[in-house]
Amino acid sequence: MNKSKNKKKYSVGYKVSFGLFLIIALINIYPLVFSIFCSFKGNLEIFQSFMALPEKLRVENYVTAWKVGNIGKYFLNTIILAAGTLFISGLLGAMASYILARFRFKAKKYVYFIFIAGMMIPIQAVLIPLSYVFGKLGMMNNYPMLIMLYAAFCFPLTVLILTGFMNSIPTELEEAMVIDGAGIGQVFFKMVIPLTMPGIISVSIFNFIQVWNNLLFPLVFISDREKGTISMGLLAFFGEYSTNYSASMAGICLTTIPIIIAYVLFQEKIENGLMSGAVKG
Amino acid sequence: MEKIRRNKKVICIFLLPSLLIYLCFEVIPVFMSIYFSFNEWPGIQSVPLKFVGLQNFIQLFQNEIFLKSLRNIGIYVVISVLLQVPLGFGLGLLIHHFKRGKRFFKAAFFIPMILSVTAVSLLWNFIYFPTEKGILNNILLKAGLEGWMQQWLVNPKTSLICLIIVSTWTSVGYYMIICLAGLTSVPDSVVEAGALDGATGLRKLWYIYIPMLWDPIKMSTIMVITGVLKIFDTVYILTPTGGTNNSTIVPALLMYNEAYRYGHYGTGSAIATVIFVLSAAVSLISLKLMNRRESVEY
Numbered sequence: 206m207n208k209s210k211n212k213k214k215y216s217v218g219y220k221v222s223f224g225l226f227l228i229i230a231l232i233n234i235y236p237l238v239f240s241i242f243c244s245f246k247g248n249l250e251i252f253q254s255f256m257a258l259p260e261k262l263r264v265e266n267y268v269t270a271w272k273v274g275n276i277g278k279y280f281l282n283t284i285i286l287a288a289g290t291l292f293i294s295g296l297l298g299a300m301a302s303y304i305l306a307r308f309r310f311k312a313k314k315y316v317y318f319i320f321i322a323g324m325m326i327p328i329q330a331v332l333i334p335l336s337y338v339f340g341k342l343g344m345m346n347n348y349p350m351l352i353m354l355y356a357a358f359c360f361p362l363t364v365l366i367l368t369g370f371m372n373s374i375p376t377e378l379e380e381a382m383v384i385d386g387a388g389i390g391q392v393f394f395k396m397v398i399p400l401t402m403p404g405i406i407s408v409s410i411f412n413f414i415q416v417w418n419n420l421l422f423p424l425v426f427i428s429d430r431e432k433g434t435i436s437m438g439l440l441a442f443f444g445e446y447s448t449n450y451s452a453s454m455a456g457i458c459l460t461t462i463p464i465i466i467a468y469v470l471f472q473e474k475i476e477n478g479l480m481s482g483a484v485k486g
Numbered sequence: 487m488e489k490i491r492r493n494k495k496v497i498c499i500f501l502l503p504s505l506l507i508y509l510c511f512e513v514i515p516v517f518m519s520i521y522f523s524f525n526e527w528p529g530i531q532s533v534p535l536k537f538v539g540l541q542n543f544i545q546l547f548q549n550e551i552f553l554k555s556l557r558n559i560g561i562y563v564v565i566s567v568l569l570q571v572p573l574g575f576g577l578g579l580l581i582h583h584f585k586r587g588k589r590f591f592k593a594a595f596f597i598p599m600i601l602s603v604t605a606v607s608l609l610w611n612f613i614y615f616p617t618e619k620g621i622l623n624n625i626l627l628k629a630g631l632e633g634w635m636q637q638w639l640v641n642p643k644t645s646l647i648c649l650i651i652v653s654t655w656t657s658v659g660y661y662m663i664i665c666l667a668g669l670t671s672v673p674d675s676v677v678e679a680g681a682l683d684g685a686t687g688l689r690k691l692w693y694i695y696i697p698m699l700w701d702p703i704k705m706s707t708i709m710v711i712t713g714v715l716k717i718f719d720t721v722y723i724l725t726p727t728g729g730t731n732n733s734t735i736v737p738a739l740l741m742y743n744e745a746y747r748y749g750h751y752g753t754g755s756a757i758a759t760v761i762f763v764l765s766a767a768v769s770l771i772s773l774k775l776m777n778r779r780e781s782v783e784y
Binding site for chain 2: 310316354356389421424439453454464476
């Protein structure tokens with residue numbers, strides 16, 4: 206791609222290449238802009254021009270998606286699943302990390318290794334045995350089970366990151382608290398958790414995206430449509446309303462716009478959070 | 487304090503909840519899956535497992551569709567690595583170079599990464615729509631290139647590359663961010679010294695940036711490979727049955743279809759085992775190759 210020779214003076218070459226890059230960036234987000242335009246258009250209007258702004262804001266598309274497509278319900282379901290997963294993986298993960306970072310026992314090295322090895326396990330590897338067991342025990346459509354399943358897949362990265370984080374906290378702080386008569390629970394909740402918060406937030410953002418995006422687990426373990434997640438709901442709505450383009454687009458936008466807003470508000474945090482997944486390898 | 491640090495009760499209370507969940511829902515099922523792959527089971531609770539030894543694997547490696555899925559995933563991996571890593575790092579370097587509009591550029595390439603894969607794939611379904619109502623076909627039509635119009639996802643010649651493009655669109659921003667993070671650890675003095683030595687343009691890229699970013703490049707390559715090996719969502723949504731003549735079948739989709747569409751749970755488990763072994767092998771080999779760099783500061 207074009208590179209300017211002198212960046213200080215903003216030469217013609219620099220400006221041209223900057224302009225080109227801007228166009229590439231705009232083309233790259235065009236599908237998203239397009240989906241937002243279409244979600245406000247009429248069905249026939251969509252095909253008249255892919256560039257044009259909507260003639261008027263047809264909010265009824267969103268009403269259809271929200272009511273008929275039940276997107277609101279699926280949205281809430283996914284939030285419940287994600288919140289449960291983040292709570293379990295954050296709290297229990299931090300507890301385990303604290304032990305692995307600070308305590309001494311023989312099997313510690315092995316326990317840590319077992320946790321980290323989980324990063325190599327693709328979710329496909331557990332689907333069939335779990336559907337066998339869940340079916341046997343009648344645990345399909347069971348949120349607590351699903352939350353534990355999601356959390357299980359969040360633990361390896363969570364433990365890796367939080368253990369590293371806790372290792373960097375000086376031990377003197379804990380010792381001072383213990384000398385002042387605090388129990389280990391107090392030390393953990395009053396000192397370790399607050400000091401580890403940045404790490405917990407980072408890894409939770411990563412975990413949230415995993416849960417939010419996951420299609421395979423709900424596809425296999427949720428058969429009751431009332432309990433479906435956003436991915437499933439969107440797919441089902443799309444299957445039934447595939448001829449109603451504008452309502453489908455409104456459905457897509459309902460799931461993407463909140464994430465885009467969250468990203469615009471917390472750009473740095475979200476990028477850093479997702480970077481925490483980059484230790485995976 | 488020393489006493490507390492060896493207190494067995496505290497260790498158990500803190501460690502066991504997560505360890506048990508993790509073992510029950512992730513580690514034990516993997517071993518069960520390997521066991522399942524030596525059995526036949528039709529997916530009906532009242533029918534017991536039937537041990538069949540290596541039969542599932544023997545049949546699998548004689549099954550043309552499975553071999554095709556391995557071939558497709560091979561192509562998918564190679565093209566994805568060749569597209570995503572250079573594009574991601576190229577974008578990162580350009581953003582680094584331009585200095586202005588950083589936030590906007592980062593957002594423009596990163597947002598597809600955080601959106602739900604389902605929403606993104608459905609959106610691309612509109613782009614690839616087979617008639618002239620599809621965005622891509624419509625653009626070609628208006629540009630007077632009717633001859634180029636395709637049934638993008640139906641035509642076995644174009645379907646796989648179309649999927650790879652969707653994956654690339656969603657992932658490239660991630661490698662861009664990794665590149666930008668890597669660049670913060672490249673000291674300005676090195677770049678300036680290089681410039682004094684007459685390194686400009688491509689030479690600067692080749693002699694300064696690529697060597698300095700070598701670790702993030704390696705890491706990104708491994709992430710692309712392990713990510714693609716288990717790809718499912720995009721392929722399932724855009725071509726649910728694996729495309730015309732299985733042109734887009736990949737192991738994860740074949741596993742899902744074998745088990746949950748046709749009730750061949752033994753075969754499905756055997757495929758799951760193959761996927762697991764492949765990604766574990768890639769991860770282990772890459773860990774060996776990179777073991778001098780175990781942690782990433784952030």
